Amino acid sequence: MVDKERRKRLAYHMRQLSVGTISNDGFESDILDDISHGWLPEQYYRSNYAKTDDPVILPILEVCWGLYDDTRNHKLKGPDQLSAESLKVIARCILFLHTELEYEWPAFDTKSPIFSFSLVDFLVCLLTLGQNFRKRRKAQLIAYKAFKKTSDFDYWPFFRKSEYDNHLTRQPFLSKHPTD
Incomplete structure (x- = not known):
């Protein structure tokens, strides 16, 4: 529309x-x-x-x-x-x-993954010294590269x-x- x-x-x-x-x-x-x-x-x-x-x-x-x-x-x-x-x-x-x-263009979430973290995610992030956040951020960057290849x-x-x-x-x- x-x-x-x-x-x-x-x-x-x-x-x-x-x-x-x-x-x-x-x-x-x-x-x-x-x-x-x-x-x-x-x-x-x-x-x-x-x-x-x-x-x-x-x-x-x-x-x-x-x-x-x-x-x-x-x-x-x-x-x-x-x-x-x-x-x-x-x-x-x-x-x-x-x-x-x-x-x-397809929808793409540009917000940092930390904004979608639950309390459990924050605790896991603390216990893994940020590994949980880095993994989600890396997945977001891979998705962003795929998004950019969708078209021109x-x-x-x-x-x-x-x-x-x-x-x-x-x-x-x-x-x-x-x-x-």
Whole structure:
């Protein structure tokens, strides 16, 4: 399911955050109001909405959350400015959000395995001097490598390079004929 309106609002907020027009706290406030039904980006996966939502919303919110330090209020300018590589990823995300393409990538849990540990897991981790955690982390890295091989990962969130190339010719911002 493609939710065009929320995609456009998310793209707008991402643009504002990435160029330093708004602070990270302003971004989170806007996301709470417009996108995530009151959930912070790093917690949205817990909501019931995330299970039935446009599938691209959750992974893009996870990408956004990794862009800033959420322990302080700041804009992504000066020493907090995004790297050129991060800006490329954000630009692809924004471009994707302005398409009507279905998100085709499989779900992937980007959270550290420690967040899914039970009390027993923590005890086992302590007794094995962290071996339990290292084993789960290694399994997650192997799964991540397999995830990247699913398709053209260099063009994520687009599933195929051809889709990305096609939509580059129909950019919604710098063309004479903007898309709807």
